Amino acid sequence: MKLHRILAMFWRHIYLYRHSITRLVEIFYWPLLDLLVWGFVSLYISRLSGEGKSTPNFLGLFLGALILWDILFRSQQGISVSFLEEVWARNFLNLFVSPLTIGEYLVSLMLVAVFKVVVVFLISALLAWLLYSFNLFILGIYILPFMLNLIILGWAIGIITTGLILRFGQQAEVLAWGIAFLFQPISAVFYPVSVLPKFLQSLARIIPASYVFEGMRAVIFGRGFPTGLLVRAFSLNLVYLSLALFFFFLMFRQVRARGLLARMGE
Amino acid sequence: MTGSSLPVLEVKNLTKNYNSFQAVKGVSFELYPGEILGLLGPNGAGKTTIIHLLLGLTSPTSGEIRIFGLNPEKPRQREKILGRMNFSSTYVAMPYSLTLRESLQVFARLYGVKKARAKVEFLIEQFDLKEVADRPIRTLSSGQMTRLNLAKAFINDPEILLLDEPTASLDPDIADRTRTYLKEVKKSKNTAILCTSHNxxxxxxxxxxxxFLNHGEIIARGTPQEVISRFRGEDLEDVFLKIAREARL
Structure with missing residues (x-):
């Protein structure tokens, strides 16, 4: 073993971090998110036991939340990873020199996202029932508006991510894997919004997913269908999807003017 | 230029700047049906930028492009134009996991080809790809990949074909067959072809x-013989070497 060769390889990786902010941020990103999510989950559980309330159906709360969260994540990935597939395959240019319009391309990605979501959802629901006897369909017909809202939010996040990858290239690829999780702590997936500190509660109010997960808990606790929460989620989602599309078209125009579109495809 | 027919492609005073760098400087030319127009020049001369401008992959700083009399800068017109033309480049690939046949079928759908299955089979035969038609694209050699790109370029029977280094990485036999096919298509279907190559x-x-392009400008134009005579070269390669070396001085 030669120290100079080991150090050469050590520096080869350290140089990467000097030139890539995204790689540097990623080192802290996941531990911080884990700390936030699991910290708030612990807080929620200890508050419940401290107040002497009867233990809620944790299996339903956590498994239901996990499966619904995956809908948002798969929907976002259905857009951004499908886009990356074209970049990795160097097929991007072939598509954009065909009569395919940007609008048609985005709609096709949204369809891919829905397909992935449905497949993953059905498999997860089946496994939850087989392994844990948890029937996700206790949410009944309410599950459809929950899913729809999460799919639309996933589309919006995916389209913004794709716009950023288009503009900043490979450096921004990491967003495709991690950006959805940025919303997890303030989406109150595994705990109610009231567990969050005040400033994070304000942020949660502008995240449509937080209304969906609050709604899911309301149904599980037998508090009825949360129409108001879902209307708020849906309204916010429409705003975010419109903004995401505007952002994507803006990025596309910039990238085209700078000649970066061709570079991305080769 | 071919007799009295109208040009399918007209470029007037085309300029493309990237900040202070001028990649293309006031280029004008026309392309007629049934014509093969060669775009030559050293690396960085502006050939690829011109092709990208024609495909609408980047927007011109100034000047005008008309394809079939339409303006590719207008999205609806661009869609119509791209349905009637096609492009092939050695530097572009296709989805690795799809088979060659599946990939061609996807493009046939994208271009709205009628009798797509028959068209795909014809192109597989034409470009000698039958043996590898059901293999994933990631397993193809670079020569097979180039042939697949060419097959894709003919999927919609384009009236204009833009080719970037069409025979790079092909063996001499397949390269010769490709050239023969290009000449045949030009003759039988009156296809207009704009082609770059270092061969x-x-x-x-x-x-x-x-x-002949250099530093983004056209420095010579004409038939191959006219260009050779103008630069007093023995052949086109000799002319190319003279220009490229002068450019680097």
Missing amino acids: MQEMEEISDHLL
Whole structure:
């Protein structure tokens, strides 16, 4: 073993971090998110036991939340990873020199996202029932508006991510894997919004997913269908999807003017 | 230029700047049905930028492009134009996990080809790809990949074909068959072809006319013989070497 060769390889990786902010941020990103999510989950559980309330159906709360969260994540990935597939395959240019319009391309990605979501959802629901006897369909017909809202939010996040990858290239690829999780702590997936500190509660109010997960808990606790929460989620989602599309078209125009579109495809 | 027919492609005073760098400087030319126009020049001369401008992959700083009389800068017109033309480049690939046949079928759908299955099978035969038609694209050699790209370029029977280094990485036999096919298509279907290549012998053989670019400007145009005579070269390769070396001085 030669120290100079080991150090050469050590520096080869350290140089990467000097030139890539995204790689540097990623080192802290996941531990911080884990700390936030699991910290708030612990807080929620200890508050419940401290107040002497009867233990809620944790299996339903956590498994239901996990499966619904995956809908948002798969929907976002259905857009951004499908886009990356074209970049990795160097097929991007072939598509954009065909009569395919940007609008048609985005709609096709949204369809891919829905397909992935449905497949993953059905498999997860089946496994939850087989392994844990948890029937996700206790949410009944309410599950459809929950899913729809999460799919639309996933589309919006995916389209913004794709716009950023288009503009900043490979450096921004990491967003495709991690950006959805940025919303997890303030989406109150595994705990109610009231567990969050005040400033994070304000942020949660502008995240449509937080209304969906609050709604899911309301149904599980037998508090009825949360129409108001879902209307708020849906309204916010429409705003975010419109903004995401505007952002994507803006990025596309910039990238085209700078000649970066061709570079991305080769 | 071919007799009295109208040009399918007209470029007037085309300029493309990237900040202070001028990649293309006031280029004008026309392309007619049934014509092969060769775009030559050293690396960085502006050939690829011109092709990207024609495909609408980047927008011109100034100047005008008309394809079939339409403006590719207008999205609806661009869609119509791209349905009637196609492009092939050695530097572009296709989805790795799809088989060659599946990939061609996807493009047939994208271009709205009628009788898509028959068209795909014809192209597989034409480009000698039958043996590898059901293999994933990631397993293809670079020569097979180039042939697949060419097959894709003919999927919609384009009236204009833009080719960037069409025979790079092909063996001499397949390269020769490709050249013969290009000449046949030009003749039988009256296809207009704009082609870049660093293979001067090939350009001399297939081109009706040439545009010689240097530093983003056209420095010579005409038939291969006219360009050779103008620079007092022995052949096109000799002319290319003279220009490229002068440019680097």
